[in-house]
Amino acid sequence: MTDDRPEPAGQQPARRLPGTLAAQVLQALVDAGSPLTPGEVRDLLDTTGALSYSTVVTTLTRLHEKEVVTRERDGRAFRYSAVADPPALTAWRMGRLLESEEDHGPVLARFVDSLSAKDEQLLRQLLGELDK
Structure with missing residues (x-):
């Protein structure tokens, strides 16, 4: 989930500004109004598949450590909810x-x-x- 402009052949896509993905993840949780799995968050943020599942999990884990989101076990995964906007x-x-x-x-x-x-x-x- 980066800049929408196509990159010249052989170049890496532009990197996100620090905190951008965390803010997008948090906004997705706020907008959802109910707990989401990392896969559901990824699907909301990026329908192209460019955003990796592990990146979303890492972001959610860091937000949880900062006490900005809560999580509850749902089978083998967690469901996350925003406690802050x-x-x-x-x-x-x-x-x-x-x-x-x-x-x-x-x-x-x-x-x-x-x-x-x-x-x-x-x-x-x-x-x-x-x-x-």
Whole structure:
């Protein structure tokens, strides 16, 4: 499940951006509204067969380890359900990155400085709502 553009002969398909597949898997689980097997997730994400079953299993296992999805045994497989949506996963990732730095001030300052005017205004609005 990569870029839809055909690749020139002999070249590998473009790689996904980090976190893209996890977000797609999570969105598929959210949209399904009921637990899915890895095969069902793969079939929803890629009807061409280019996405391997083991890649989906690995992604679901990592999401389970991060406590973003739950799983229940169904025969020899597991069925997975989302406990968070893609924005929650992104927020979790941002939090993990922030935790990796000892001094949060400079990181947050640079983050806010890199925001567009529209996103900065949205952040100010959201922070203002937390103060109420």
